[in-house]
Amino acid sequence: AQSVTQLGSHVSVSEGALVLLRCNYSSSVPPYLFWYVQYPNQGLQLLLKYTTGATLVKGINGFEAEFKKSETSFHLTKPSAHMSDAAEYFCAVRNRDDKIIFGKGTRLHILP
């Protein structure tokens, strides 16, 4: 069965510092991978996705993620954190049944 593990339920970074949110997945088939962001009291918004092709994927708001098959990872990064990046981030994998499995989420805190 496919699963998604997000390391760290809470991550704090200083404004201007590098953001790194970790995601590992398990899948028996080539996965489709996603990162979603959820701002307080809002729905989920797609940040970026990997389906095929280039393993370094660029998304909105300066975020990017790299698919590493050998490490079964899809970590999310942003070079310089902004206060507006404070939110809950979800990594997800889609299986062949069109079902998306979400990780448990990582709350990103930005310190002034």
Next chain:
Amino acid sequence: DTAVSQTPKYLVTQMGNDKSIKCEQNLGHDTMYWYKQDSKKFLKIMFSYNNKELIINETVPNRFSPKSPDKAHLNLHINSLELGDSAVYFCASSATHEQFFGPGTRLTVL
């Protein structure tokens, strides 16, 4: 223009009541979903419909019944509400790989 909309945004009700949440998407997508997000922010799929037909039905109590009158709508009806049903319910739709989420309905059962 709202892509995926849900009503109501908030729903407070007593245990034992029956309630419905409505979802509409104007994206022309064939597939729609219902997710439940618990107090720990854990998201779990409940149902998926493709062209008005049920394709995913997770282990959800049969008190929950989705209804899709047409491709653009997927409503969720809940009978005999219980305290544990309190959560945020999200509707979503998709055409290919990406899912578009509604703003959520916060259900509180007293």
